[in-house]
Amino acid sequence: MYEIDRKKSMLLFGFLVLAVAGLSLIAYHVSGHMGIEERFNSAVGIESGPEKEESSGIFGFNIEGNPLYYAVILVALIISCLIIHIKK
Amino acid sequence: MAHIHLEDGAFSFQWISIWWTLAIILVCLCMYWMKNVKKSNDNKVLTIAGMCTAASFAIFQVNIPLFGGVHMNLTPLIGILGGPAVGGIIVFIVNILSAAIGHGGWGMIGANTLVNITEVSVAYFTYRGLIKAKLSLFSRAGIATLAGLLLGNVTMIVIILVSGIQGVTQSRMDILYGLSLLAGVNMGVAVIEAVLTGYVVSYIRKVRPDMLSEAETLV
Numbered sequence: 476m477y478e479i480d481r482k483k484s485m486l487l488f489g490f491l492v493l494a495v496a497g498l499s500l501i502a503y504h505v506s507g508h509m510g511i512e513e514r515f516n517s518a519v520g521i522e523s524g525p526e527k528e529e530s531s532g533i534f535g536f537n538i539e540g541n542p543l544y545y546a547v548i549l550v551a552l553i554i555s556c557l558i559i560h561i562k563k
Numbered sequence: 564m565a566h567i568h569l570e571d572g573a574f575s576f577q578w579i580s581i582w583w584t585l586a587i588i589l590v591c592l593c594m595y596w597m598k599n600v601k602k603s604n605d606n607k608v609l610t611i612a613g614m615c616t617a618a619s620f621a622i623f624q625v626n627i628p629l630f631g632g633v634h635m636n637l638t639p640l641i642g643i644l645g646g647p648a649v650g651g652i653i654v655f656i657v658n659i660l661s662a663a664i665g666h667g668g669w670g671m672i673g674a675n676t677l678v679n680i681t682e683v684s685v686a687y688f689t690y691r692g693l694i695k696a697k698l699s700l701f702s703r704a705g706i707a708t709l710a711g712l713l714l715g716n717v718t719m720i721v722i723i724l725v726s727g728i729q730g731v732t733q734s735r736m737d738i739l740y741g742l743s744l745l746a747g748v749n750m751g752v753a754v755i756e757a758v759l760t761g762y763v764v765s766y767i768r769k770v771r772p773d774m775l776s777e778a779e780t781l782v
Contacts, residue, residue, distance in 0.1 A: 488698075491705075495754050502745075511634065537625070544664040
């Protein structure tokens with residue numbers, strides 16, 4: 476066993492967090508406010524198509540992908556698990 | 564977290580094949596290695612893998628309204644809890660499921676798996692490497708997360724620069740500049756993920772210390 480240096484731990488982690496957060500804010504101000512796909516397309520030079528109408532979600536939190544596919548995948552997974560369970 | 568958020572067709576078929584092949588080779592190595600682990604730690608490893616896959620997939624599908632929209636996928640936590648071999652398989656499954664629900668292209672699964680395996684492995688080895696530094700568990704996990712996600716972003720940039728993007732006129736230097744800014748923004752989320760991972764690992768240490776010792780014996 477070894478003795479943990481809590482002060483050193485917090486100082487090191489705190490410094491890293493502040494440094495990374497500072498650089499991140501600079502990057503955000505330089506690149507501007509945009510969605511993740513728009514940011515990626517802009518970074519690599521792909522011309523963005525017409526803006527997709529996105530729902531505002533819950534407090535701005537949105538779910539990616541097609542909701543119908545979630546149901547399809549869920550059903551497929553349940554069936555697969557049942558088959559494996561029965562075969563075992 | 565780093566994730567190549569481009570549609571199918573952005574990379575040429577040649578590069579999609581190369582990244583897929585590399586990813587499959589790595590996943591096969593993980594599975595081969597898992598065969599040995601499975602003999603001794605069957606249920607625990609499977610439970611950790613199942614829990615991490617579900618948590619990672621669920622959180623990865625949420626678009627967080629920060630900096631205009633970002634994602635998390637808990638890859639460093641997967642690395643710390645499961646180790647690189649289990650983690651490699653988990654991120655491959657999460658990428659396949661994500662593509663299946665329409666989040667990311669099928670062609671990008673190989674490249675994204677490589678990016679995520681980098682995050683998982685770097686986080687795991689940093690977490691273990693910092694034991695000698697006598698840091699608290701929270702700090703070790705947090706620093707490992709920052710290191711993993713930083714290297715994940717670097718891998719993402721390298722993969723895109725090497726592959727090139729079809730149909731764009733920007734020079735590689737312009738793309739590098741754009742991707743560096745993107746990685747900078749991604750690292751803002753890494754800070755949140757680092758604090759979250761630190762708390763989760765500290766909490767697990769309190770309530771289920773055996774889950775952490777699991778990872779410490781895996782490699």
